[in-house]
Amino acid sequence: MVKNAARITGVCLLMMAPAAILAGCQSDPDIDITKLAAETDPPETLYNQGLANIKAGHMTEAARKFDAVDAEHPFSDWSRKSLVMSTFVKYRSGRNGDAVNTGMRYMKLYPRSEDSAYVQYLIGLAYWKQIVDVTQDQSYSQKTIDAMQNVVDNYPDSQYVDDAQAKIRFARDQLAGKEMQVGRYYLERKEYLAAISRFRKVVEDYSNTNQIEEALARLVEAYYAMGVVQEAQTAAAVLGHNYPDSKWYADSYKLLKSGGVEPRENAGSWISRAGKKLVLGSS
Known part of the structure; x- marks a missing residue:
């Protein structure tokens, strides 16, 4: 078998030009320059x-070098440092899913190292980069919140906390925006109970987002259309008190006045209870 392989290789070398040799013989499993180098x-x-390679702007090749260190010298100090850099270059080159996977491997192995806050932050950034507009699925918004909350909770003294909190606020706005988008869909189709459930979630769970004013106004609209005037009045009263x-x-x-009523809060309403929390949350 060895002799046959040598004879075939010799024929390739004799009969082909150098460029053709590369094209015709590079599939030989014994010739893997990348693996040999690693x-x-x-x-x-x-x-x-x-x-x-980072300095030269060759991010893909840089990631390959760092991954080779981890693959060939796992659990070494060089491997630890290479995982940090691999996470970074994958994020910078837009390979966000790969950045998350590499970062998660690092966090599993070195959750309390000197670079763990940075890697956790990079994971959050990689999720944040994948957030799409509110008409689409918002799973990456929730993943961003979870990842960045880990930065805030586990590394409160790190330099990444302020931006992590900013990314959390953005992601929460996205989640609230998704609820509003679905709520408006139901409202337009006069499916008022379904619409109210979405607007209620915004008021109760996302009261510190930029969607809260519209959510209260849409509750006025939906309740008034159903003939539940007292709840419509309460939503308007809470809206007017805060904004x-x-x-x-x-x-x-204007909507309430067109029906001969005015904003008036019912203290027993869920909207009133949520409104009190809203006041406390904004103080």
């Missing part, structure tokens, strides 16, 4: 090659 180069060399200059309050007030 096995023969020491981890420090591979790591420094990765840094050089008296809002255009949404002006619209709600």
